[in-house]
Amino acid sequence: MTVSVLLADDQALVRMAFRTLLNTMPGITVVGEAANGDQAVDLARRTRPDVVLMDVRMPGTDGIEATRRITAETASRVLILTTFDLDDYAFDGLRAGACGFLLKDVVPAVLSEAIHAVASGEAVLTPRITRGLVDRFARIAPWPRDQQASTRFAQLTPREQEVFRLIASGLSNAEIADRLFLTEATVxxxxxxxxxxxxxxxxxxxxxxxxxHQLRGQAD
Incomplete structure (x- = not known):
């Protein structure tokens, strides 16, 4: 499967570097470049890329609002490009519908794997970043609570609740499998x-x- 990618970054040199790199990777094609959020939204609507690599700090409409609009209006999946793995803007991007983080100094192999993973419907968050995500959310204002959340959570089996809390604590599938004596396929x-x-x-x-919804405690 060839994955189509849209690049969104206000720095031309950064876009050029990513385009040059991506064009060397099998199964990936760059379908456009955007210098700001408005351009990203417009190009996403017109080109319908599988994945958008989205910078967050751009003039005008920033990457957060662009992510919110793209995920609401298209089937494209967004990966946040950030300089630091605990960038506040990147967390806002996750809230807006992004599928995860990519650091701008990501090594080529990881970049390729991440793009293909996101295109196939997965999320890209390492356990370290997941733990950082939870810690950061503990220090900022939460979303409005979902009144049906407890009802939905109660529908999980005891084993599913156990797995869920381990996910929320930042464990990878392999770590969960090891902790619960399960196979990764079962996880x-x-x-x-x-x-x-x-x-x-x-x-x-x-x-x-x-x-x-305060559902992490038993996994820590």
Whole structure:
């Protein structure tokens, strides 16, 4: 499968560097470049890329608002480009619907894997970044609580609740499998069911859901 990518960054040299790099990777094609959020939204509507690599600090409409509009209006999935892995703007991007983080100094192999993973419907958050995400949310104002959240969470089996709390604590699938003496395939099956029952898109939303509804304690 060839993954189409839209680059959104206000620095021309950064876009050129990413384009040059991506053009060397099998199965990836760059379909456009945007210098600000408005351009990103317009190009996403017209080119319908599989993945948007989105900078957050851009003049005019920033990457946060652009992410919100792109994820609401198209099927494109957004990866936040950030200089630091605990960038406040990047967390706002996750709230706006992004699928995860990419650092701007990411190594080529990881960049390629991340783009293909996101295009196939996965989220890109390392356990370290997930833990940082939860810690950062503990220091900022939460979203309005979902009154149906407790009802949906109660629909999870005891094992699914256990897996959910481990996801929220930042453990990878392999770590969860080791902790619960399960295979990774079984963990993936549990996660698929958990996301469906909680009406969540991916593990990024699962982490946010866990913090917003105080569902992390038993996993720490």
């Amino acid at each position: 993936k099956t549990h996660i698929t069911r958990i996301l469906a029952k909680l009406q969540l898109r991916d593990r990024v939303q699962a982490v946010i859901f866990a913090y917003e």
